Amino acid sequence: MWNQYSIGMAVVLASGVIAFAALAFERDDLHRLLLIDLVEIPSLGVVALLGTDLAEALVLPGLVVGIAELLALSHIYLLKEDLRDRPEGYLHIEVVEIGHAPVIIAVLLVVYGLILSGFTGGGIAGLGIVFFFMAKGHHENFSLLEAAAGISWGIWVCSFFVFMFLPQYWMLAVLGAGAGILLKVTAKMSLVGTMWGKPHE
């Protein structure tokens, strides 16, 4: 009766009840927006409890839907509270000598990511590139990265069409999808946090 799935389900349901109760008691809109993120997690938990590779494939769209709705809601919140960009106050810290972090750390991360390949590898390689940009100060050409992300996404989608319609070329599709997701996650990770704020040319 009480196998692993039931125990996991009980935990997820309990956390869901706690999150919903918090949402019901909270009156402040901003705090409700933050609590919504908490409510999102049990829904991913229920899917993850499947524990098969299907669960992995289903968590991803669930996560994307959640993030999309969260982004839309935060934008509506900004509009309805009439919040605008405030002039940024830069910290003026006197530094005797500005030294760049060694590039070798970024290179190591990227190389390790390439060896891991796939989704995890993309994450680690992206982390390396984020580290590189943070160390150098970000004045790089982001439109190039955006283009790379778009093209690799295209490769990924095309590979899936090959899986569907030309299954005999599955090897080609596996290679395409693997390379595509590696590039895509790498580029996306390195864009996180740098594309917000000022419009760039």
Added chain:
Amino acid sequence: MNSIGGAPLFFLEFGDIVLYFTPYTVALFLLALVFTVLAIVSRAENQVEIVFGTDAYYGKEISVDEMRFRRFMSIACGLACMGAMVTGDLFDFTLFVSLVGICNVGIVAAVKTKHVQNAAFQYGIVALTATVPLFGGAAITAATTGTLSMIALGTALAGPVPFIAQAALVLGVMGEGMAPFYAAKAEMFRAPGAPYVIMCSFSSLLIFLRVVEVVLTI
């Protein structure tokens, strides 16, 4: 497979995701298609409001940007609706339904009026919490029966779907399809909304009709 919506007319296979067209889903699909076409070709309504107690009146102008955004959202909503009408995969269905929810939030939220945006925000929170039972229902179905295909679930082979999964699915669709209540509250009378706000009500109606068929089939 003997679906509640009549015998399937034909199947369209995308790998393991199979779209199936029964007379019922074809009718819903065509309705969604017609309304999407209407949303593409029609123009935004310009409202005239009478100043209370006088003979004066003023017209409301809608900026091109606002109209363009809402039209885009209506078309996206129509496409998501068409997908939800004919898909034969339970998780696919939940994703299309949540896409309808997001688009409805967008349609309502594009109006630059304080009380409308308040309503849109509250509706967005409801829609987001509704993804919990929505995905939960699909996941419990997959965990107990081992499949997400409505065609397989429709046959006796794949054990019975637990009642709790069906209930969660209906609850989730209700949460995502709540738009008309908020739209009626905020929009119908106060803000220039037609024809795009009709898409909110219409898509909700369609996903309600479809989830009844889904729950009766599986």
